[in-house]
Amino acid sequence: MKILYAEDEPFLAHIVSDGLSSSGYAVSVIDDGANVLDAFGRIIPDIVILDIGLPGKDGYMIAAELRARNPQLPIIFLSAKSLPADVVKGFKSGGNDYLKKPFGMEELLIRIEALLHRFGKSGLTADAETRLPFGSCILDVRNQILVTSGAEHSLSYRECSLLRMLIERKNDVLRRQDALMSIWGDDNFYNNRSMDVFMSHIRKMLIDSPEIQIISLRGIGYKLVC
Incomplete structure (x- = not known):
């Protein structure tokens, strides 16, 4: 399973991508919102994980554009924004789930597996x-x-x-x-x-x-x- 992960905090990006890779996923990390759509076209990921406060283009705009390209693409927001209005905006822009920072890898992995199952995709691939x-x-x-x-x-x-x-x-x-x-x-x-x-x-x-x-x-x- 391929994951496109957009995050501009280097330390967090390293920790999360390492945890995802350790769990059997192929992870591509993008640190600039302006580059996400191009990366999406190259990688064709099974699921996208988006930070909201990205440079170049924020996560809300990216989610709306990705959703227009692929209505069946699972999208998870990871964000320090925790107000109800932020969460609602995330779902309205095209997100399927919203996880507030800080979070544990356990919870993120469970949410990824749940979304992949919901969209008819399997989880770990390499026995x-x-x-x-x-x-x-x-x-x-x-x-x-x-x-x-x-x-x-x-x-x-x-x-x-x-x-x-x-x-x-x-x-x-x-x-x-x-x-x-x-x-x-x-x-x-x-x-x-x-x-x-x-x-x-x-x-x-x-x-x-x-x-x-x-x-x-x-x-x-x-x-x-x-």
Whole structure:
């Protein structure tokens, strides 16, 4: 599935596109509203995600033009604008959904899957990317199951997402802020503590696989070594 994502905040664009790519989507990021229509014609995306406050041309105008080109195109707005009038304007301009910033990747992914299903499109396409081996274990991303040498463990969405990010950066550093913004949508104190609890739980599930270690790097993040 191809996603056209229009966002002019570089850090947010990186976090969101990384999260979408990790979930099996092919993502094209555009940072100028004036270039979105040309990119749309080249990419022919399955779904479009739009920030409203884009330079060159705002998200409302882009959505109206895209809707005129393709009445069956799923469009999601991501915006810091949270007044009811802003949300209404988003839907009236052609959007199918409206997600207010800050948001978590979990919620965005669920909304994307719901829209793709609504418009008769399937979601993840590559089964190979949903079973991730590491050490003697396998993470089944689609079913949110961790298979170790001694057991199968059912994971929550956030546990699964956190472990997936660790696996994809195996033997490299997963920065705390990257994980927090990708999975929780905010790096505040409470989410930091929540992530530590999830990480502790993941370590306990991996206790029967001693060749796998999750190393804490104080003030920086974590490293999965295997």
